[in-house]
Amino acid sequence: MIAFHCQCGNNIEVPDEHAGKSAKCRKCGQIVAIPSARIPVHAGESSNGQPTSGKSQPPDVSVEDQPSGMSSDAKIVIAAIGAGAVIFIGFLIWFFAIRDTWEQDHLAQILALRDQATELRASNDLPGASAKLHELLALVGKRSLADESLRTAVDDSRKDSQEVDRLLVFQQLPKHLQDAADLLAADKLEEARAAYYAVLDAVQSQGTNSPDALRAADRAKDGLRRVDARQAAIAAERSRQEAERVAAEQRKAQEAMLAKQRMEEEARNAAIRATVSGGAWIVKGGGSSDLLRGMKVYLLKPECGGTTIREYYKNAADSAKEIALLWRKAAKDDREKPDEYGIWKRSADEYDSKADALDEYANTVTADAKKIADRMDVRDAYNLMRKAADSEPDGKQYPIVVPFPASAMPLGAGFGHVVQECAQKTVQVNIDGKFLFDAVPRGKYYIYAYWSTEFSSTEWLIPLNVKESGAISQDLFNDTAEVIWNKPE
Numbered sequence: 001m002i003a004f005h006c007q008c009g010n011n012i013e014v015p016d017e018h019a020g021k022s023a024k025c026r027k028c029g030q031i032v033a034i035p036s037a038r039i040p041v042h043a044g045e046s047s048n049g050q051p052t053s054g055k056s057q058p059p060d061v062s063v064e065d066q067p068s069g070m071s072s073d074a075k076i077v078i079a080a081i082g083a084g085a086v087i088f089i090g091f092l093i094w095f096f097a098i099r100d101t102w103e104q105d106h107l108a109q110i111l112a113l114r115d116q117a118t119e120l121r122a123s124n125d126l127p128g129a130s131a132k133l134h135e136l137l138a139l140v141g142k143r144s145l146a147d148e149s150l151r152t153a154v155d156d157s158r159k160d161s162q163e164v165d166r167l168l169v170f171q172q173l174p175k176h177l178q179d180a181a182d183l184l185a186a187d188k189l190e191e192a193r194a195a196y197y198a199v200l201d202a203v204q205s206q207g208t209n210s211p212d213a214l215r216a217a218d219r220a221k222d223g224l225r226r227v228d229a230r231q232a233a234i235a236a237e238r239s240r241q242e243a244e245r246v247a248a249e250q251r252k253a254q255e256a257m258l259a260k261q262r263m264e265e266e267a268r269n270a271a272i273r274a275t276v277s278g279g280a281w282i283v284k285g286g287g288s289s290d291l292l293r294g295m296k297v298y299l300l301k302p303e304c305g306g307t308t309i310r311e312y313y314k315n316a317a318d319s320a321k322e323i324a325l326l327w328r329k330a331a332k333d334d335r336e337k338p339d340e341y342g343i344w345k346r347s348a349d350e351y352d353s354k355a356d357a358l359d360e361y362a363n364t365v366t367a368d369a370k371k372i373a374d375r376m377d378v379r380d381a382y383n384l385m386r387k388a389a390d391s392e393p394d395g396k397q398y399p400i401v402v403p404f405p406a407s408a409m410p411l412g413a414g415f416g417h418v419v420q421e422c423a424q425k426t427v428q429v430n431i432d433g434k435f436l437f438d439a440v441p442r443g444k445y446y447i448y449a450y451w452s453t454e455f456s457s458t459e460w461l462i463p464l465n466v467k468e469s470g471a472i473s474q475d476l477f478n479d480t481a482e483v484i485w486n487k488p489e
Contacts, residue, residue, distance in 0.1 A: 003015070006032050103147050110136060110150065114157055121160070126168045133161035169202045173216040174222050176202075180223055190225050196223040272442035274466045278478040280429045282451065282458055285486075291433030292451050297476070299425040299437050299464075300418075300446040304381050306372045308417045313369035314389050316360040324358035327351045355394035364391065381418055382461055382482075385411055410459030410483040412450050419448055435476075442466050449476055456486045 003013045008028040008097045017297060020036045117132035136157050145151040180195035199220040203213045264468065276299070280292040331351035334344040365388055389411065424445070428434045445464040451457070478484060 002035060005036050006030060033254055088178060103145060103150055105447060106139065109141065110153065114153055119162065121164060126164055126171060130161065130164045130168055133157055133164060137161060170212060173199060177216060177219050177477045184223065184227055184230065189231055196220040218463055269442040272469050273439045274472050275468055276437040276440050276472045276474060278435060278466065278475040279433050280435060281433055283478050292429050293431055293433060295429045295449055295451050297427050297429065297435045298419050298423045298448045300422040300448050301377055301424050302378055302444045302446065303375055304378050304418050304422050306374045306376060309381050309384050310369045310372050311417065312385055312414060313365050313388055317365040320358040320362040324355040327332060327355035361391060362394055375416065378418065382415065385415060410450060410457045412452065412459065440466050447474060456484065458484045463476060
């Protein structure tokens with residue numbers, strides 16, 4: 001057995017056949033050379049003189065074959081060379097790959113950027129100075145600098161950047177406020193709101209209470225109030241438009257419903273046909289009656305135009321003015337006559353009075369004509385014409401003084417324009433004193449007739465409402481007449 005010990009103090013014993021080989025210590029893992037000569041070991045002790053148990057112990061190494069002929073000294077030399085190579089390679093790796101040369105490599109660039117920023121700030125080019133300082137800080141980033149002077153320069157640049165940015169913010173506040181106002185004027189409300197808030201944030205972030213900053217903040221707050229007011233106005237306008245749209249749709253739906261109802265009603269009315277008939281006579285003062293054979297009877301629709309009535313008023317006013325001129329001429333002629341007893345003067349005054357009354361009547365009728373509606377019921381039109389006739393002063397017929405009021409006479413031919421406009425059917429009273437309107441559709445009407453002789457005149461205007469098919473009786477006689485006028489004897 002070959003007994004030896006490792007540098008760690010571990011005792012090792014290997015068989016003789018492993019002499020000159022290398023072994024790996026199981027305790028420390030170091031490679032050790034096995035001596036070529038056997039070191040004698042006495043029974044009961046190890047090679048270092050320590051007693052043993054007398055039993056063979058397994059070697060506390062793993063033996064590796066070693067090239068034959070290589071001595072331990074050679075092995076030591078080879079190990080030394082390998083260690084040196086490892087150290088050299090490690091140095092190269094450290095020098096070229098691990099060694100941090102960033103500060104040396106960028107020192108000139110950092111100092112140049114700082115100098116440029118200082119020059120730009122001195123020339124009041126704040127945007128340029130801010131750009132250079134931000135470039136410098138971006139270059140350094142979060143790097144931890146070892147050089148104290150370089151670290152101080154970067155810290156100073158960071159402070160300068162904050163100060164320059166603060167000055168730049170306040171320098172640009174008026175422009176930002178104007179931009180926000182322009183956005184508000186263009187109704188870009190959300191963008192305007194963001195712009196005003198940006199101004200407030202800029203002022204607050206800089207933490208300054210300078211007058212310019214406070215004024216900018218007040219303007220931004222006022223702008224935000226105006227944005228809110230504009231948004232409220234737009235919302236109100238949209239609500240109004242929406243309400244109008246809904247109302248328009250409702251009106252449209254209602255109009256459609258009414259149109260449908262009208263169509264349905266027209267369809268129902270189209271199926272309705274009535275027969276309107278009656279007799280026509282007049283009872284005279286002695287009690288006898290005359291059949292009004294050949295008298296025309298008109299079926300009028302219920303409405304007429306105001307133009308016809310205004311024309312009647314105009315004709316009445318023009319006629320009154322013409323007669324007034326004749327009365328004034330007669331008064332002038334009487335005043336020019338010799339008048340020893342004042343007879344002609346009295347007649348002239350009477351003629352002037354008649355002329356004044358006619359002029360006043362013409363002016364009143366002309367003013368009333370302007371108030372007449374464009375469309376009206378036939379009954380209303382008749383009443384307006386009667387009013388004009390009732391207000392006619394005596395003496396309209398020159399040179400004979402009319403001894404009875406105009407209201408006693410029927411309108412007759414004066415109402416003829418309305419009859420001509422509104423007549424839907426016209427019939428004549430037959431030899432038996434009867435008249436007949438056949439197939440009268442559903443609706444409202446008026447029956448009009450006028451009868452005149454050398455002794456009297458009579459006028460009828462009777463409302464008629466056809467609601468359903470069938471026969472309707474309507475007589476024309478004294479009791480249903482509108483006006484009966486007997487000429488004076």
